[in-house]
Amino acid sequence: MNNLTKAIFNGNFDESLLSDDAIIMMQLFAPQQQRIQTLSLNQPTIRVGSISGHRYINCVRVKGDEQIYRDYFADNPVYPEEYFRRRFRMRRSLFVSILHDIQQVNEYFIQSRDATGAFGLTGVQEITAALWILQYGVPADAVDKYIRSDESAAISALNFFTRSIVATYEAVYLRSLNEANIARLLQEGEQCGFLGMSSLFVELTRERAPTANYTINNHAYTMGYYLVDGIYPCWAMIMKTISQHQGTKRQLFARMHEAFRKDVERAFGVLQARFNILRVPVRGWSDEDLYYIMKMCIILHNMIIEDERDIPENKRSVAQLQIDTSNTRCQVSRDSNEEYAQFVLNRQRIRFIEAHNAICNDLIAQLWSRAGE
Known part of the structure; x- marks a missing residue:
């Protein structure tokens, strides 16, 4: 000692x-x-198990x-x-x-x-x-x-x-995006040709996500989208690649889409390299456990990155957080609810196939126009 x-x-x-x-x-x-x-x-200790x-x-x-x-x-x-x-x-x-x-x-x-x-x-x-x-x-x-x-x-x-x-x-x-974050993401997306990539579905359906205003091929949009592969549905917020592309315009779209999507896949690969549990089979964990495991991996990754940048301790003090720890019971109502009706409309708007087709066509035209410049 x-x-x-x-x-x-x-x-x-x-x-x-x-x-x-x-x-x-x-x-x-x-x-x-x-x-x-x-x-x-x-x-020596003498004990028996708690179960006979x-x-x-x-x-x-x-x-x-x-x-x-x-x-x-x-x-x-x-x-x-x-x-x-x-x-x-x-x-x-x-x-x-x-x-x-x-x-x-x-x-x-x-x-x-x-x-x-x-x-x-x-x-x-x-x-x-x-x-x-x-x-x-x-x-x-x-x-x-x-x-x-x-x-x-x-x-x-x-x-x-x-x-x-x-x-x-x-x-x-792991806070939600604010207006400044949305503006920065829109700017980064525009530099790669995909203007409008945005935030999570749940925040949009509850009208809590910041608006994403942008224009593609002279058409205005207010809802962002994700670049994904072909296994996802054709929703307004989901932009898939074109698997059987015909014509030079669609070939250009598919090539740029797949190249930019790899940046996101690489980011997830960095997370997998730090937390190997994201690579192994997860059948033994419940959906709730997986939800918290995934969230914790992202939070801890961000904390490690910040800590290794030598950010001052007082800027990440937990004492500055204001966390609601109340345990209020949910009130169930069967009356007509305007907020719920709006939630349903927003959900339908996200899943609107025609909106998906419209933005896909505008992106193809926009990328082709930029390539010609």
Whole structure:
């Protein structure tokens, strides 16, 4: 135990002399270092499973916590910072910040004792198990040897982690597009010949998405679209390539469409490279779990990118977020509702095939006109 850790245990250290990250890290990991000094792991324990007939395996969770602490979080860890970043796909300071933040919103990540008085998993063990499942795409029971966590605990850690990340950071790292974002996307799309690519369906049907006003082939449009491949339906917001293109105009459209669509596919490939769970089969996860896994991957990716650009800490402080945690019950009404009627009309407008054909023809003409210039 070094002098700084002893000072923290004795309560006589000066926080003004330490960085914020050092203070947070010491506060989070001082109990683990103290327990290493006091607990004896050689004492035999006699327990039975909570369900009659089930075999109980004492995986000695404290050992897993101590191993992770010595390897990555001690004052002189076995593996230096660059090893941590390579294996956890983020810097250690960001990991500690995330741990501190989600412990404020979810008590699941605060270590507690079970009914027998034994220590449960620490927040570090739970987050590490979740991250390794997400980043390496391994089965939940594959983290048992190092984390000392069984399969059900690893799955629970993953589910709580994904939901806590979304609840804590979504307002900043996965917010809806604003007018400035729409204008920038329209400008970028125009440079590639596809003016009008826009935001998500749900926001449009609820009339919460910013308007996208643009003109193609002298025709005005107010609703953006997505470039997709041939498996999608012919909706007004979906612009597919032409599989059996005849004529030079349609050949040009298909070639530029497929080239620009690859940029989006490459972006998703970057996400898959960071989170291998997006590459492996997902039949074992429910639709709700997949929803939160996908959202969390995007949020965490954005956080890592921002952290590695050395953005000041105070600009991404969770304390600045205003998250609505109210749990109001839904009021069901069967009366005529103007808002719902508008929702139905917007949904029909998105699925309008004639609008899809019109914008497709205008794009073909626009691209051909630009190629002639």
